[in-house]
Structures are given as structure tokens and as C-alpha cells.
Amino acid sequence: MASHAVTDLRHHFENHDQQKDASTLGMWIFLVTEIMFFGGLFLAYIAYRTAYPDAFGAASNTLNIPLGAVNTAVLICSSLTMAMAVHSAAIGKNKLLITFLIATLVLGGVFLGVKAYEYHDKFVEHHVPGPNFDFKSEDAKHPVDPHNASLYFALYFAMTGLHASHMIIGAVIIVVLIRMAAKNRFTPEWHTPIELFGLYWHFVDIVWIFLFPLLYLIDPKNK
Amino acid sequence: MITATPTQHEPKNYINSDYGIKSWLLTQDHKRIAILYLIVVTAFFFLGGLFAVLIRIELATPAGDLVDSNVYNKLFTMHGIIMVFFFLIPSIPAILGNFLIPLMIGAKDLAFPKINLLSWYIYVAGGVFTLYALMRGGVDTGWTFYTPFSTSYSNSYVIATGLGIFINGFSAILTGLNFIVTIHRMRAPGMTWFRLPLFVWAHYATSMIQVLGTPVIAVTLLLLILERGLHIGIFDPALGGDPVLYQHLFWFYSHPAVYIMILPAMGVVSEIISCFCKKAPFGYSFIAFSSIAIAVFGFLVWGHHLFVSSQSVYAGMVFSMLSYLVAIPSAIKVFNWTSTMYKASVEMSTPMLYAIGFIGLFTIGGLTGLFVAALGIDVHVTDTYFVVAHFHYIMVGGAIMGFLGGIHFWWPKITGRMYADTWSKLSAIIIFVGFNLTFFPQFILGYLGMPRRYHVYPPEFQVFNVLSSAGASILGFGYLLPFCYLLYSLKFGPKAPANPWGAVGLEWQTSSPPISENFEVTPVVTQDAYQYSTREEVKVG
Ligand SMILES: [Cu+2]
Secondary structure (H helix, E strand, O other): OHHHHHHOOOOOOOOHHHHHHHHHHHHHHHHHHHHHHHHHHHHHHHHHHHHOHHHHHHHHOOOOHHHHHHHHHHHHHHHHHHHHHHHHHHOOOHHHHHHHHHHHHHHHHHHHHHHHHHHHHHHHOOOOOOOOOOOOOOOOOOOOOHHHHHHHHHHHHHHHHHHHHHHHHHHHHHHHHHHHHHOOOOOOOOOHHHHHHHHHHHHHHHHHHHHHHHHHOOOHHHO | OOOOOOOOOOOOOOOOOOOOHHHHHOOOOHHHHHHHHHHHHHHHHHHHHHHHHHHHHHOOOOOOOOOOHHHHHHHHHHHHHHHHHHHHHHHHHHHHHHHHHHHHHOOOOOOOHHHHHHHHHHHHHHHHHHHHHHHHOOOOOOOOOOOOHHHHHOOOOHHHHHHHHHHHHHHHHHHHHHHHHHHHHOOOOOOOHHHOOHHHHHHHHHHHHHHHHHHHHHHHHHHHHHHHHHOOOOOOHHHOOOHHHHHHHHHHHHHHHHHHHHHHHHHHHHHHHHHHHOOOOOOHHHHHHHHHHHHHHHOOOHHHHOOOOOOOHHHHHHHHHHHHHHHHHHHHHHHHHHHHHOOOOOOOOHHHHHHHHHHHHHHHHHHHHHHHHOHHHHHHHOOEHHHHHHHHHHHHHHHHHHHHHHHHHHHHHHHOEOOOHHHHHHHHHHHHHHHHHHHHHHHHHHHHOOEOOOOOOOHHHHHHHHHHHHHHHHHHHHHHHHHHHHHHHHHHOOEOOOOOOOOOOHHHOOOOOOEOOEOOOOOOOOOOOOOOOOOOOOOOO
């Protein structure tokens, strides 16, 4: 295995520590760019929610909170299995590593499946912004402007869609990592891809931890 | 070991180490990738310049005789988009930064060579999208894509162009990420932070902006594309959206983007001035930290673009004050450069001419920046030629002078050839004269009230417009000259020694052009940068 580790040192690095430090720092900086990327959408959300609190509350009440909560739990579990995968790689348990990667993949798949189901509901209810958009206020005495509700759903789809696309990219990477693990590519000395992907996966998880209360739970008293 | 001994066959270097188009298109050598960038960036420069030529021809007369207003809108839009996103932003970082940062810090390559190559392909892909939009008829929104015109009314290829810039942004992000990691993790033994050349400090600050700012323009363009394509209402007042939100998001990136263009040029100027004064820059740490300060302040001033866009007066006052703060680190640099030259024996080489030109033009551009950052004056000059003149003094007078100065300074290192001295000095002077003749009259035009982005104007403005167009033709000629004599030097120029200017940076300690691995042995740095007084050779292995 030691010879394996040597071949993984790229020519322009002096040693493995330098290579690993560089990769890890690169990943953290990438995650910072991701925060800025999502940040623009969060800003738009804050601006319009402040401008149209009633419409945003009414629109958010049409979301399926139990499903959102289940998905939150599923994603937190997948973060746990991912952390276990990193640990398994660090102690050199390759079978365990593969098991936990598959578990993470399955949980990610469940999340995306539930999300697709929720999207389908929104589609059926004509809550997708566009020419077929139709929003009827539940509270007939205080109707909200459907245009503003449409803004909420536009942001809902933009934010959860961007998040889901990160999940899909993550799922593709897990498949690659499982294949690499099946070929015994990872050792306790060198399993940087597993570690870095772990960072990415936790980041995607944390984004959802913010999205869930912001999109689903903003008007609980009217529920 | 360092000085190339004259032998019959050429010693190995990064250029002749491998042959064939594939060895270039699949290279992971930062020096070769820099050359790839140089080729495409230069092509975009002349394409963007072509639009400028058409604009200046149209404006030579008050009537709209060359193009109609629709075509004119597309001309200045494509000029702006290509020059900002495809020339200015990648120019110095992706070419000179790419080539020099590993050499300057004693590394074999950037931290992520494959990502470096990928960023070039992303840049080309973004360019292809934009060129496609251009050939289908272009965009007429101005490079700023202001909503709701861009989302609801414009009858041009907004989505394709937006996608091109969106894609191109990831190239800038990856380059910035690569530089930050490289500067943190790849420094040679003994190369501490405060021994780094100021060029590297400037690029560190630039990379911070690229990494923090570019994702915001990416998501902004994504929303713009969604708004135009699906009409989701985010920027549409008819649906409760706010067009001004677009302006906030856009300028949150696009003001700092100005510093992506100017900071690397400042780094170049610091190197050139130190070298041709043969002394360490006055106030090294002040210049280094002023780069960081400019990057940080740069993120807090975007609202000065919204003084007349329904922003509250109080927000306007705060943004105005913060904008004035940027003048402090900028002035620190100018004072330090001039102090470095004070009582030095200044060698008026070609790079030095560009550097001195930079200082003068940047100072005018910076000071007029204070005019437009002042609320009262800005109301008078908003959307006039005063603003056009101001940012061209920064971007053309500053960034392009820095770029050309850097190209001339490091050309012997990059290509291993010397260019013709008289021609290069002559063209530096022609460019300086042509530039001022082009853009100084525009300050007067703007102050007199000529609005930007119109192809017709009242006859009383003609004299200044003719002056400007005449200057532009001199400037354009000036830009063609380096293109010719630099290309000529590749084949016929005398061979460059390892250190033609007698500079002390690590990049001058290796051969010209450098070998693929940059140094025979990893250098060990034992002293600060710019030790011109002691002139001890830095130990290379
Ligand atoms: Cu600005």
C-alpha cells in the first residue's frame, strides 16, 4: 500500500502533507464560493419576504410540512452515514466504507424522490410560476396578491432546485467514489477524495437546514 | 546552472519540451496555459477594439450616418461585454499571474494544474456562447443588463450572452481558487508572506474578489435568465418584483470587478518600478496591505451606482462615504510608487514608460472617481460621458497600461526573446498620447451634458467628439504596433538572457524561457524581496 501512496503524489508537490493541505484548502474555498452563490438567492428571499410577509406566509402554508420534515431527517441521517464513511476510510475498513457510501447514496435518493413528489404536487396545484399559475388564498377575508405568492414559489423552486441539483451532482460523485473504493484505491494514508466529498455533502446538508425553516415554517400560527 | 551556456542545440525549456497541438491543448503546465490564455485574450481584445472603432467612427459626426440606433446599442454593448468579461478580467491574472505566481514563489506549478487547464476551457466555452449570440445579432442592453429592459423588452440575445458570461465566471472562480491555494501552500522554503513579491500580494487580493464576488454575478445572471425565459417575476414590477434588486446584485459583483482589473495591474507596476529604480519599493507592507484593503472596501461601495436608482438618500450618503475610503489605499500606492522613484536613478525602459503612464492615468481616473462618488456631482454627471471617461481612465489607462507594461517586462522571460527597443518605446508614447486624446475630451463632453449610449448628438459637441475619434485612431494604431513587433521578436528577436533587466525576483533566477519544472532544484529563499542594495544572488538550490 505504501507504494500506492507514492504514486498518488502529483509531481509538483513536495510531499503528501502539502498535497492534502492544498486539496483541503481548495475545497473550503470552493464551499465559500457556494455560500456566495446561494447567498444571492437568500438575499432575494429576505427582500421579498420582508416586502410581502402575508403572501409569503400564505404561500408557504401550501407546502407539505411533514414531507419537508421527513426530508430534513433523511438528510441529517445521510450526513451521519457520510461522516461514518470518512471514519471508515481513515481506519482502513474498506467494506464498511463502501457500505456507508451506499447508505449515503440511498438516503440522498430518498430525499430527491420525496422532493420530486412535492414538486409534482405543486405542479398539480398550479403553483408553478408561469402562465398556468393559480393561487387561491385560503383565508378569503384577507386574500393575498397572487403575484406575490408567485414570487414566493419562484424563489421556492429556484432555491430548492439549486439545492437538488447539488444533491444530484453529489450522487454522481458518490457513485464514482464507490467504484474507486471497490478497486481498493483508498488507504488510511490517502483517502482525500472521501474527506473532501464529505465536506461537500455536509455543506449541501446545511443549506437544506436553512432552507427548511425559511421556506416551510415561516407562518406556523396559521397552520 | 542558471545562466544558459551558449551551445549548439537549444537547452530544454517549457516551449520546446514537447511539440504538436495536442501537447498544448492538453498541457497542465501553468506556463503553457498562460500562453493559451494570451492567444484567446488577445483575440478578444482586438474584437472588442473593433466595436470601439465602429463606435468612434459613428460619433465623428453629430448625425447617425454609419449605423442606426439599434445597431449602435449593440455595438457599445458587445464592446463592453467583450472588454470587461473576456479581456480585462482574465488579462493579467490568467496570463501573467498564471505564468509568474509559481515562478515568483519558487513552486513547480499551481496547486491544481488540471483545474487550471479546465478554467481555460471554461473561458473558451463562455466565449463561444457569447460569440454565438453576437453572430445571431448580439445584445442591446448595455453590458449591465439592466432590468426590466433586459428581461421584458429587449429584442436581442440576452439569454445566450448571459449564459456565456455565467459560464465564463466559473473560469475566474477556479483561477482565483487556484491562486489562493497556491500562495498559501506552494511557497518555497523560506518564502514567508512578507518576502512575497507585491505582484503576488496583488493577485492574492484579486483572487479573494474573484472567489467572493463572481458567484454572486453567476446567481444574478441565473435569475436574469429565469426571469427572461420563464418570467418568474423576480425583477418584474408588474409581478411585485423589484428591478433595483437586480442593480444591487449586479453591482455587488461589478464594482469589485473593477478591482479584479486594476489590482493585478498595480502589482505589475510595483514590480516594474522597483526593478527600474533598482531599489526596494517604498513601504512594502503598506503596498501589500493596501491591496487587501482595496479588496475589502471594494465590497462595501456598490451602492454608488444607484445614487439615482431609487436608493434612499441615507444609503446613498453611506455608500458615498465608503467609496471615498477606497481612495485611501489607492493613494497609498500612488505615493509609495512615486516615493520609490524619488532620487532613484530611473531607467526609462519600455515597461517603465508604461508604469509611469499607469500612475498618471490611474491618478486622473481615481480622482474623477471621487467626483462621481460625491452625491451632488454624480446627479449631474450620471450616464454622461464623464462617467465613460472616468472608467476608461481606470480600465484602459490603468489596467491595459499595466497589462502592456507587464507583457513588455516579462516578454523575455515568457518567450526567451527580446523585442525592438525603439519600436516599443515609440508605441508606449503613441498609446499614451492617443489614450489621452481619446478620453480627456470625454470628461468635458460629459460635464457639458452629453449623455452616453446615443449615436446622435447636438452639433455643438462635435469638436470634442472629433478630437476623441482622432485620438482613438492613434490609440488603435498604438495597439497594433506591439502586436506586430512582439510577434516579429518571436522569430527574429535576439535571444534573451535569464535576467535582462537585472531584477532580483525568483522568476529571473531561472532560464529564459524557464524549464518545464521552473527550477532545476527547489529554491531556498534567504532574504526579503527587492534586495537591490545587497544584490546577493538568491540561492537556487
Ligand atoms: Cu463602482
